[in-house]
Amino acid sequence: MNIQTPAVVVDLEKLEKNIYKMQQFADKHNIKLRPHIKAHKTLEIAKMQLDAGAKGITVAKLGEAEEMAEAAEDILVAYQLVGASKIQRLLSLNKIKFITVAVDHLSQATALNSLAQEASQMVSIYLEVDTGLNRCGLPRGADVVQLAKGIRGLSNLRLKGIFTHAGHVYAAKKEDVPAIGQFEGEELVRVAKDLAKAGIIIEEVSVGSTPTAFYAGQVTGVTEIRPGNYVFNDAIQLGLGVCQEEDCALSVKTTVISTPSSDRCVIDAGSKVFGLDQGAHGAATVKGFGLVKGWPQLVISRLSEEHGVITVDTKLGPSPSIGEVLEVIPNHACQVINLADYVYVVKENNPIFCWKVAARGKVV
Amino acid sequence: MNIQTPAVVVDLEKLEKNIYKMQQFADKHNIKLRPHIKAHKTLEIAKMQLDAGAKGITVAKLGEAEEMAEAAEDILVAYQLVGASKIQRLLSLNKIKFITVAVDHLSQATALNSLAQEASQMVSIYLEVDTGLNRCGLPRGADVVQLAKGIRGLSNLRLKGIFTHAGHVYAAKKEDVPAIGQFEGEELVRVAKDLAKAGIIIEEVSVGSTPTAFYAGQVTGVTEIRPGNYVFNDAIQLGLGVCQEEDCALSVKTTVISTPSSDRCVIDAGSKVFGLDQGAHGAATVKGFGLVKGWPQLVISRLSEEHGVITVDTKLGPSPSIGEVLEVIPNHACQVINLADYVYVVKENNPIFCWKVAARGKVV
Numbered sequence: 001m002n003i004q005t006p007a008v009v010v011d012l013e014k015l016e017k018n019i020y021k022m023q024q025f026a027d028k029h030n031i032k033l034r035p036h037i038k039a040h041k042t043l044e045i046a047k048m049q050l051d052a053g054a055k056g057i058t059v060a061k062l063g064e065a066e067e068m069a070e071a072a073e074d075i076l077v078a079y080q081l082v083g084a085s086k087i088q089r090l091l092s093l094n095k096i097k098f099i100t101v102a103v104d105h106l107s108q109a110t111a112l113n114s115l116a117q118e119a120s121q122m123v124s125i126y127l128e129v130d131t132g133l134n135r136c137g138l139p140r141g142a143d144v145v146q147l148a149k150g151i152r153g154l155s156n157l158r159l160k161g162i163f164t165h166a167g168h169v170y171a172a173k174k175e176d177v178p179a180i181g182q183f184e185g186e187e188l189v190r191v192a193k194d195l196a197k198a199g200i201i202i203e204e205v206s207v208g209s210t211p212t213a214f215y216a217g218q219v220t221g222v223t224e225i226r227p228g229n230y231v232f233n234d235a236i237q238l239g240l241g242v243c244q245e246e247d248c249a250l251s252v253k254t255t256v257i258s259t260p261s262s263d264r265c266v267i268d269a270g271s272k273v274f275g276l277d278q279g280a281h282g283a284a285t286v287k288g289f290g291l292v293k294g295w296p297q298l299v300i301s302r303l304s305e306e307h308g309v310i311t312v313d314t315k316l317g318p319s320p321s322i323g324e325v326l327e328v329i330p331n332h333a334c335q336v337i338n339l340a341d342y343v344y345v346v347k348e349n350n351p352i353f354c355w356k357v358a359a360r361g362k363v364v
Numbered sequence: 365m366n367i368q369t370p371a372v373v374v375d376l377e378k379l380e381k382n383i384y385k386m387q388q389f390a391d392k393h394n395i396k397l398r399p400h401i402k403a404h405k406t407l408e409i410a411k412m413q414l415d416a417g418a419k420g421i422t423v424a425k426l427g428e429a430e431e432m433a434e435a436a437e438d439i440l441v442a443y444q445l446v447g448a449s450k451i452q453r454l455l456s457l458n459k460i461k462f463i464t465v466a467v468d469h470l471s472q473a474t475a476l477n478s479l480a481q482e483a484s485q486m487v488s489i490y491l492e493v494d495t496g497l498n499r500c501g502l503p504r505g506a507d508v509v510q511l512a513k514g515i516r517g518l519s520n521l522r523l524k525g526i527f528t529h530a531g532h533v534y535a536a537k538k539e540d541v542p543a544i545g546q547f548e549g550e551e552l553v554r555v556a557k558d559l560a561k562a563g564i565i566i567e568e569v570s571v572g573s574t575p576t577a578f579y580a581g582q583v584t585g586v587t588e589i590r591p592g593n594y595v596f597n598d599a600i601q602l603g604l605g606v607c608q609e610e611d612c613a614l615s616v617k618t619t620v621i622s623t624p625s626s627d628r629c630v631i632d633a634g635s636k637v638f639g640l641d642q643g644a645h646g647a648a649t650v651k652g653f654g655l656v657k658g659w660p661q662l663v664i665s666r667l668s669e670e671h672g673v674i675t676v677d678t679k680l681g682p683s684p685s686i687g688e689v690l691e692v693i694p695n696h697a698c699q700v701i702n703l704a705d706y707v708y709v710v711k712e713n714n715p716i717f718c719w720k721v722a723a724r725g726k727v728v
Contacts, residue, residue, distance in 0.1 A: 004449050004728045038669065060670040079670065080621040082632070082687050085368050104622055107686050135671055136622040136630050167668065257444040258468055258500040266500050268446070272702055272727050276640040304531065305402065305698060306424040306443065306727065307499055322471050323446050334669060338636055338703075341725055361705055363636050363670065364368045 001344065001351040005255040005325060006269035008340040010355075012347045014249035015045070015231060022213070022230050023052045031217055034058050034076060034206070036228030037068055039334045041359035042343070045231060046071040056098070058226045062089050063362030065099070074098040076126060076206075078163065078226070080108050080136060087115045090123070100124040100160055104137050106150045109157060116156035124160040125151055126206065131164040131187045132180070144191050145198045152200065161204025162195070163226070164188050169211045170279060174241040181215025184208070189221035211242045234333040236277070239285025245293075248329045250343075252290065252336065254308065256324045265319050267300070267308040267326060274303060274328075275335030290328040295320070300328065365708065365715040369619040369689060370633035372704040374719075376711045378613035379409070379595060386577070386594050387416045395581055398422050398440060398570070400592030401432055403698045405723035406707065409595060410435040420462070422590045426453050427726030429463070438462040440490060440570075442527065442590070444472050444500060451479045454487070464488040464524055468501050470514045473521060480520035488524040489515055490570065495528040495551045496544070508555050509562045516564065525568025526559070527590070528552050533575045534643060538605040545579025548572070553585035575606045598697040600641070603649025609657075612693045614707075616654065616700065618672065620688045629683050631664070631672040631690060638667060638692075639699030654692040659684070664692065 003009075026033035032055040037046050046057055046068055056074030059065045065075045066089070080102050081090055090112075093099050103109045103125050116123045127148060130137035138144050144162075151159045166184035169177055184207050192205045207216040208225035210233075217225045232250035233243040254269035279285050289300040289308065297316035302309040312319040320326065330336045337343070338360055345353040367373075390397035396419040401410050410421055410432055420438030423429045429439045430453070444466050445454055454476075457463050467473045467489050480487045491512060494501035502508050508526075515523045530548035533541055548571050556569045571580040572589035574597075581589045596614035597607040618633035643649050653664040653672065661680035666673040676683040684690065694700045701707070702724055709717040 002449055006727050082619050082621045085366055104624065105686055130624060135668065135673055136624060139624050255446050257446045260468065260494060260500060260503050304499065309499055322469055339725065361703065363370050
C-alpha cells in the first residue's frame with residue numbers, strides 16, 4: 001500500500017484494546033454499551049464493537065443510521081427529527097431495524113406519531129434530559145413527567161427510555177471529570193425515579209461520553225452508556241486525563257513540505273485534515289493543533305486549510321527537513337474522521353487495510 | 365427537488381454577478397485571472413469562471429488538479445510537492461495539461477527535475493515568495509536570485525513566474541486591507557525586478573486573495589491575480605468590508621430542532637456543516653459562527669458537531685419555533701464547501717440544480 005500524506009492512520013491493536021476495555025467495563029457493571037459511531041463512522045469498526053458485545057449503536061443523524069444499517073440491528077438516533085421527509089426516512093428504517101429516536105418536545109412526538117400511525121408502525125422513543133450541557137434536552141426543573149405522559153398518550157410511540165450527554169465535561173478541569181460523570185448518572189436516575197413515582201416505568205437510563213462513561217456508568221440505576229471517542233482517543237482526551245499517549249489509536253501522517261526559516265516549518269496537513277478544534281479550554285489542555293509524536297520541539301501553531309505551520313523550539317532540538325514524515329495525534333479524532341474519505345489500518349506499523357469512512361459527512 | 369436541512373445553497377444570479385465582477389476587474393487592468401478553486405471545488409463553477417474569461421485555474425492539492433482537469437487546460441498547483449509518488453502524479457497530469465507547480469527550496473526543484481528528466485518532460489515552475497503571511501515561500505531578505513538561478517540550472521524545469529498569497533490580510537483591520545494589497549503587489553514586482561537585474565526574465569508575477577486582489581492587481585508589473593472566495597463571499601469577507609450581504613452567494617439552510625428555553629434554540633447544523641472558523645480576529649469581525657439572515661436577535665454562539673446552539677436576544681425579537689427554517693451566511697464559505705458533498709443551486713429561491721462538490725476533501 002502506497003500511503004501518500006496527509007493520511008489518517010489507525011493502529012489496529014490499540015483500537016482493539018480500546019474497544020475491549022470499554023466493553024469489559026460495561027460487562028463488569030452489567031450495563032449495556034451502545035457506542036456512538038460518530039467517532040469512526042466506519043462499518044468495520046461498528047462491527048468490531050458489536051462483535052465485542054455492544055448491544056446496539058448510537059448515531060447522530062439519519063444518514064448515519066442508513067449507512068450503519070448494514071452493520072447494526074439496533075440503532076439509537078440520538079437526535080430530534082423535524083419535518084415529514086426525515087420522519088418518513090426514519091419509518092423506512094424502522095420497518096427493518098430496531099430504531100429509537102430522541103424527543104425533547106411534544107411537538108416532535110405528535111408529528112412523529114401522526115406519520116407512524118399512517119404507516120401502522122410503533123416507534124421507540126428516548127426522552128432527552130439536559131444534565132448541564134445546555135444544548136438540547138429538558139433542562140433541570142422542566143416537567144419531565146408531563147412530557148412523558150404526553151408521549152404515552154400517543155398511540156404509536158413507545159417511551160423506551162431517557163438519555164443525556166454530559167458534553168460539558170470537555171470544558172471541565174481534569175480533576176472535575178469524575179464528579180461530572182457521577183452527577184450525570186445520578187441526575188438521570190433521579191429523573192427515572194420521578195417518572196416511576198408517576199407510574200411511568202422506563203427500560204433504559206442512558207448516559208455517557210468517553211470521559212464520563214466510567215463514572216456515570218457506575219451509578220446504580222443507569223442501564224446503558226454511549227461513549228464514542230474511546231475507540232481512538234485523542235489529544236483532548238489526553239488533556240482531560242482520560243487516556244495515555246499509547247492509548248491513542250488514530251494519528252495523522254504528514255510530510256514537511258517547506259522550511260522557510262530555522263524556527264518554522266510547514267506540513268502538508270491543515271484544517272482540512274485536523275479541523276480547528278482546540279477543545280473548550282484551548283491552550284489549557286491542548287498545545288496547538290495536535291501532538292507531534294517524538295518531536296517535543298515542534299508545536300503546530302497555525303492551520304490554514306492545506307498547511308500546518310509548525311513553530312520549532314530550537315533549544316529543544318532541530319527543525320525537521322523537507323520530506324520528513326511526522327506522526328501527529330490530533331486534538332479531536334471525530335473531526336479528523338469526518339474530514340477523511342478513508343483510513344489506513346496498520347499493524348506493527350505496516351498498513352494492512354484501507355477502510356472507507358462510510359458515514360462521513362452524513363449531516364442530513 | 366426535496367431539500368432536507370442542513371443544506372448548502374448557492375444563489376446562481378449572485379454567483380454569476382461575483383464571477384463577472386472579478387473578471388471585469390482583471391480585463392480592465394489587463395491582467396490574467398486564475399481563480400483558486402478551493403472556494404467551490406465544483407466543476408460547474410470552474411467552467412463558469414473559464415467561460416467568463418479566466419486564463420486558467422489555481423488549486424492547492426494534486427487531487428484537486430486531477431479532479432479539475434475535466435474543466436481546465438491550464439492548472440497551477442500552488443503547493444510544494446514532496447515525494448516521488450506525488451511527482452509522478454504531477455508528471456502524469458503534465459502530459460495532458462499545462463501544469464505549473466510551486467517551489468520554495470532547491471531540494472524540491474532537484475527532486476522534480478530528476479523525475480521530469482526520466483520522463484522526458486518539461487515542468488513549469490512558480491517560485492513562491494512570502495509577503496507577510498509567514499507560511500511557505502522565501503521570506504524577505506532571502507536570496508531569491510540564487511534559488512532562481514538554481515532552478516534555471518535544472519534542464520527540465522522552466523521558471524515561469526513568481527507568486528505570493530497575502531493571506532495575513534485575514535488577520536488585518538478593515539482599513540488596512542488596501543495597504544496590504546498594495547504592498548503584496550509592490551513587493552512581488554520588486555522581486556521580479558531583482559531577478560531581471562540578474563538576467564532572469566519571468567513571464568508571470570502572480571498575487572492575490574479575495575480581499576487584496578483589487579489592490580494588488582492594480583500595481584504595475586503584476587500580471588495575474590488568484591482570488592478564490594469572491595465567487596461566494598462570506599461573513600469574514602463582510603467583516604473585512606470586501607462585500608455586502610447581498611453579494612453573499614452561498615448560505616446554509618438549517619432547521620430549528622429544539623427550543624429548551626426562551627433564550628436558547630438549537631439548529632440541525634453544527635461544525636460538520638459550518639466548520640469552526642471565526643476568522644483571525646474572532647468576535648472583532650464576525651459574530652458567532654454565522655449570520656442568520658433576517659433574525660437580528662439570533663447569534664449562533666456554540667457549535668457541536670451536529671448542533672448549533674443559538675442564543676436569542678429576546679429584547680430584539682422572539683425565539684424561532686421548532687421547525688422554523690433559517691438561512692445562515694457562514695463565516696468561511698471555503699470550509700463549508702469542503703464539508704459538503706453537494707450544493708443546491710437556486711434561482712429566485714427555487715432550486716434548479718444539485719451540483720457535486722467534485723474536489724471535496726482532496727487533501728493528497
